[in-house]
Amino acid sequence: AEMIKKRPKSTVTAVAWHPNNQLIAVGSCDYRCRLYSAFVRVVDGQPQTSNWGTIKNTGELLYEFQSESGWLHDVAFSPLGDNLAWVSHNSIIFAVSAADPSQITMEATNYLPFRCILFMNESALLVGGHEFSPLLYNYDQKQSKIEFIEKLDRQETATGRQSVGLE
Numbered sequence: 001a002e003m004i005k006k007r008p009k010s011t012v013t014a015v016a017w018h019p020n021n022q023l024i025a026v027g028s029c030d031y032r033c034r035l036y037s038a039f040v041r042v043v044d045g046q047p048q049t050s051n052w053g054t055i056k057n058t059g060e061l062l063y064e065f066q067s068e069s070g071w072l073h074d075v076a077f078s079p080l081g082d083n084l085a086w087v088s089h090n091s092i093i094f095a096v097s098a099a100d101p102s103q104i105t106m107e108a109t110n111y112l113p114f115r116c117i118l119f120m121n122e123s124a125l126l127v128g129g130h131e132f133s134p135l136l137y138n139y140d141q142k143q144s145k146i147e148f149i150e151k152l153d154r155q156e157t158a159t160g161r162q163s164v165g166l167e
Contacts, residue, residue: 016076025076034061035062074116085117091110124139
């Protein structure tokens with residue numbers, strides 16, 4: 001943490017490594033997702049190319065993405081590392097692409113807060129949290145949209161003794 005320039009101003013709640021291991025995304029309670037260079041010359045040798053820009057100095061802040069409100073619970077890179085997504089406590093899903101980092105896409109949902117997010121491929125997002133069921137979304141970077149696909153766990157409604165597993 002001492003090598004980080006422009007540190008988060010609040011508690012760090014999530015960390016995600018880029019597939020090339022030379023970038024790191026950090027989510028925090030100050031409503032921001034930050035992308036830092038994690039390049040260490042002694043370990044990595046030479047910086048790898050990245051669609052997020054030139055990887056130079058260890059701890060250098062490459063991007064800072066502002067969320068609407070709500071602290072961040074989780075951040076994730078897509079398998080190729082070209083897309084970055086995060087979820088916040090106010091049930092909003094955010095995504096951004098290395099092709100246009102100035103264009104942050106967001107989807108405000110009516111669900112309870114999400115605690116985790118995972119890219120299944122370059123566009124499929126799986127989120128989970130207090131909703132009791134994982135939800136599948138599609139991130140379309142070209143149209144700047146995040147669309148709900150389906151709830152993956154369709155639970156039957158139980159009442160009384162069944163709901164607490166006594167029958």
